[in-house]
Amino acid sequence: MRKKISSEKILIKEPLRLDSGDRLEEYQIAFETFGKLNKNKTNAILICHALTGDQFCTGKNPITKKNGWWHLLVGPGKVIDTNIFFVICSNVLGGCMGTTGPSSINPKTNKPFGLKFPVITIGDMVKVQNKLIEKLEIKKLFAVVGGSMGGMQALEWAAQYGNKINAVIPIAASYRHSAQNIAFHEIGRQAIMADPNWKKGNYYEKKIFPKRGLAVARMIAHITYLSESALQRKFGRNLQNSKFFSFGFDTDFQIESYLKHQGISFVERFDANSYLYITKAMDYFDLSIKKGGLKKVFSEKKLRFCFFSFTSDWLFPTFETKTILSALKSINAKSCFLEINTDKGHDAFLLEEPDFHSSLKQFILGQIKENKL
Amino acid sequence: MTNILRNDLLKISNLIKDNEKVLDVGCGDGNLIYYLSKKKSVECRGIEITLNGVSSCLKKGLNVIQGDANYDLEDYPDKSFSTVILSQTIQAMIYPERVIENLIRIGKRAIISFPNFGYWKVRKDFLFSGRMPKNKILPYEWYNTPNIHLCSYKDFYDFCKLKKIVVENFFSLNEDGDVISNKLLVNLLTYQLIFCVSKK
Numbered sequence: 156m157r158k159k160i161s162s163e164k165i166l167i168k169e170p171l172r173l174d175s176g177d178r179l180e181e182y183q184i185a186f187e188t189f190g191k192l193n194k195n196k197t198n199a200i201l202i203c204h205a206l207t208g209d210q211f212c213t214g215k216n217p218i219t220k221k222n223g224w225w226h227l228l229v230g231p232g233k234v235i236d237t238n239i240f241f242v243i244c245s246n247v248l249g250g251c252m253g254t255t256g257p258s259s260i261n262p263k264t265n266k267p268f269g270l271k272f273p274v275i276t277i278g279d280m281v282k283v284q285n286k287l288i289e290k291l292e293i294k295k296l297f298a299v300v301g302g303s304m305g306g307m308q309a310l311e312w313a314a315q316y317g318n319k320i321n322a323v324i325p326i327a328a329s330y331r332h333s334a335q336n337i338a339f340h341e342i343g344r345q346a347i348m349a350d351p352n353w354k355k356g357n358y359y360e361k362k363i364f365p366k367r368g369l370a371v372a373r374m375i376a377h378i379t380y381l382s383e384s385a386l387q388r389k390f391g392r393n394l395q396n397s398k399f400f401s402f403g404f405d406t407d408f409q410i411e412s413y414l415k416h417q418g419i420s421f422v423e424r425f426d427a428n429s430y431l432y433i434t435k436a437m438d439y440f441d442l443s444i445k446k447g448g449l450k451k452v453f454s455e456k457k458l459r460f461c462f463f464s465f466t467s468d469w470l471f472p473t474f475e476t477k478t479i480l481s482a483l484k485s486i487n488a489k490s491c492f493l494e495i496n497t498d499k500g501h502d503a504f505l506l507e508e509p510d511f512h513s514s515l516k517q518f519i520l521g522q523i524k525e526n527k528l
Numbered sequence: 529m530t531n532i533l534r535n536d537l538l539k540i541s542n543l544i545k546d547n548e549k550v551l552d553v554g555c556g557d558g559n560l561i562y563y564l565s566k567k568k569s570v571e572c573r574g575i576e577i578t579l580n581g582v583s584s585c586l587k588k589g590l591n592v593i594q595g596d597a598n599y600d601l602e603d604y605p606d607k608s609f610s611t612v613i614l615s616q617t618i619q620a621m622i623y624p625e626r627v628i629e630n631l632i633r634i635g636k637r638a639i640i641s642f643p644n645f646g647y648w649k650v651r652k653d654f655l656f657s658g659r660m661p662k663n664k665i666l667p668y669e670w671y672n673t674p675n676i677h678l679c680s681y682k683d684f685y686d687f688c689k690l691k692k693i694v695v696e697n698f699f700s701l702n703e704d705g706d707v708i709s710n711k712l713l714v715n716l717l718t719y720q721l722i723f724c725v726s727k728k
Contacts, residue, residue: 459591480593481603487549487573492593493582514583521589 160253161217162187162210162246165290171282174439177273180262184287185253186210186245189229190237192293198528199293200235201284202244203301203308206376206433207425209252212244213237218252218424227507234516239528240297247308248283249275249433251426258359258426269356275432277304277440281311288319295319298522302326302504303471304433307440310479314442317455322522324515326463327504329475330449331441336470339379340434343372347427356428369427370418377417382467382500386410449482460490461518463504463511470501491518533559535705536641536720540613543639543724544570548610551575551634553597553627554617558585565590573609575600598622601630609635616665618642620674628693628725637696637726644700646680646715664703665720681715688725697724 162185171179187210192199202212202225209216213223213230229235229242246254249272257272264271288296299320301309306328313323332340347353350368358364378386390410394400406412443449453460460483464473473494483490495511497503503511522528533541537560544550546568552561555574558581564570574592576582585592593600597614598621612635614627619642621627631638643665644650653661660670668675679687681700688695700708700718708717 461586462593484603485605485608487608489591490593491582491586491591492595493579493586494594495579510579510583514579514586517583517586521587525589 160185162253164253165287167283167286167290171279171286173273173279174276175274179255179273182248182255182283183253183259184245184255184283185250186243186287187212187214188244189213189242190240192241192291196293197295197297197526198239199241199243199288199291199296201288201296201299201312202229202235202242203284203299203305203312204244204247205301205303205305206437207373207421207430208305209250210244210246211252212242224505227505228512228515234512234519235300239523243287243291245284245287247280247304247433249280249429249436251429254283256426257356257428257432267359269359269428272428272432274435276436277307277311278315280436281308281315284308284312285316285319295321297526297528298322298324298519300324300326301328303328303501304437306471307437310442311440313455313458313460314445314452317453317458320458321526322459322461322518324461324463324518325476325479326511327465327468327471327501328462329471330443330479331475332438333475336379337438339375340438342375344431344434346371346375347431350427353427356431358427364422365427366422369422369425369430370415372427372430373421373425374414374418377414379470380500380502382469382498384467384498385500388498389413449479450485453483453486453488456488458489459522460488460492461515462490462492463515464492464494465499465501465503465508465511466494466496467498468501468503533563536701536722537563537615539699539701539705539707539722540615540639540641541568543722544568544611546570549608551604551609551612553601553612553614553631555585555590555592555613556581558588558590558592560613560615561585561590561592562588597627601627601634604630604634606633607636610637611635612638613640614638615641616643619676619678621677624677625687625691628687629691632693632725632727635726637724639722639724641720641722642679642684643675644681644715644718644721645678646682647719648716651716681718681721684721684723688723692728694726694728695723696726698722 165184168181211223212225231238246252249256251258257268261268299309299312306325309323309325347368350365352363353365393409395409395412442452462476464476549571552574555576561572565572575595582594612631650661699722701720703719
């Protein structure tokens with residue numbers, strides 16, 4: 156499973172203080188960039204990836220050999236146009252694609268961290284991204300964009316470093332993880348930890364990975380990314396191989412086969428411990444518990460917000476975005492918001508959604524004009 | 529740039545002073561607030577229900593959120609804007625009463641424009657044809673019209689009196705969008721109305 160990742164990497168040889176009170180003595184950031192940074196360094200867009208995403212937001216992913224996860228949106232001539240913008244996308248802290256995470260070597264023991272890796276938060280991930288931006292000597296980002304957990308990071312950016320960004324674009328996201336979302340994550344984590352190969356996180360040396368558990372976690376999560384009507388439309392009750400029921404426990408239905416495929420292909424590219432750590436980071440996320448609540452969190456007056464939500468997204472439903480909007484209205488923040496009609500569920504932010512793509516394009520064009528880029 | 533504004537919007541824009549804070553409820557393509565923010569350095573926000581409207585506003589660099597005036601005004605704080613505008617929309621509201629109360633709560637004043645159902649041609653149409661009146665600003669059939677709460681000058685005036693809403697000023701416009709200075713027979717001669725109202 157462990158493959159060498161060809162991304163650019165920066166090693167930060169200074170301690171990182173984590174929200175948990177713990178600290179990392181040093182850490183590595185793996186990232187990709189697309190397009191060219193202009194002379195005044197005003198055209199940089201940071202893209203934050205979701206739970207199981209990575210730094211390969213566009214182009215070919217060297218591990219999966221597939222297109223990057225946001226290739227529909229990012230690239231030359233696309234909505235986030237790499238002919239105009241310098242796009243930065245880094246693997247999150249705790250990840251398994253080159254940035255320090257539980258599968259990285261602990262410099263103290265010369266062995267993979269496993270569960271010795273400190274518990275991290277979305278805030279910690281953003282601190283690390285900020286370090287990267289500093290290293291790249293970019294003073295102000297044109298925008299921070301992200302969907303799902305990437306949207307959480309974008310909001311965290313707005314809260315922590317609002318003065319360092321012109322615009323923040325959280326998509327299919329929320330200011331906190333709901334009880335239902337935590338519940339689904341916990342089932343996923345329990346599935347991993349119940350796999351006998353998990354061995355309390357010490358599976359790296361023997362290279363026998365808790366694949367079954369991680370695959371089940373992925374299958375559960377994948378259902379939450381879709382919608383009932385999309386599942387019905389795509390699969391219905393269609394049978395996979397024959398015209399008849401097997402009257403057994405082999406794969407009968409197409410949906411079963413699809414989910415199994417999702418699970419199996421996922422374990423080839425993702426680390427089970429990373430899944431535990433990152434899901435937990437999402438669960439801890441709640442900007443409303445910071446001092447003064449949501450109204451006090453976003454204090455940067457010049458910052459523009461542009462939110463997108465999707466009608467059939469039941470993981471991050473529109474009302475979550477509206478709660479943030481409500482707080483932003485009360486402080487007269489510069490906010491934009493659009494709810495996109497779709498039956499594709501939470502995953503719509505990754506898929507072909509013409510209304511979403513064109514509206515995001517309009518916002519970016521507006522920003523280009525306002526900022527005279 | 530001025531010619532992109534409808535006549536009633538142009539009239540409304542003349543009522544806004546420099547450096548005001550304006551919320552346009554049902555801002556459509558954002559032409560009015562774009563004009564205000566560029567020409568009068570007014571700080572503008574907008575709410576619009578349609579995707580195409582919001583999208584056009586985004587391209588203009590405007591701060592506009594998708595929302596429904598019937599439901600999405602509640603969470604604006606009191607007096608957070610100097611002026612709140614509702615142009616040609618009140619007649620399509622499900623809860624005009626609640627909407628107007630919100631407008632004058634959020635804004636120090638509200639500017640509300642609407643077609644006058646007391647206009648003589650409207651009355652004539654109904655009297656002679658016996659069918660629901662139609663004209664340039666009321667172009668719909670009875671079965672597909674979004675305009676479910678039409679009212680006349682007198683209706684609106686009575687409403688303000690009943691709700692103790694202060695009518696600071698009003699303008700009556702003819703079919704060409706010009707202001708009629710004659711304050712007699714307002715209800716009969718006015719095609720479109722612009723009311724400036726505020727809370728007592």
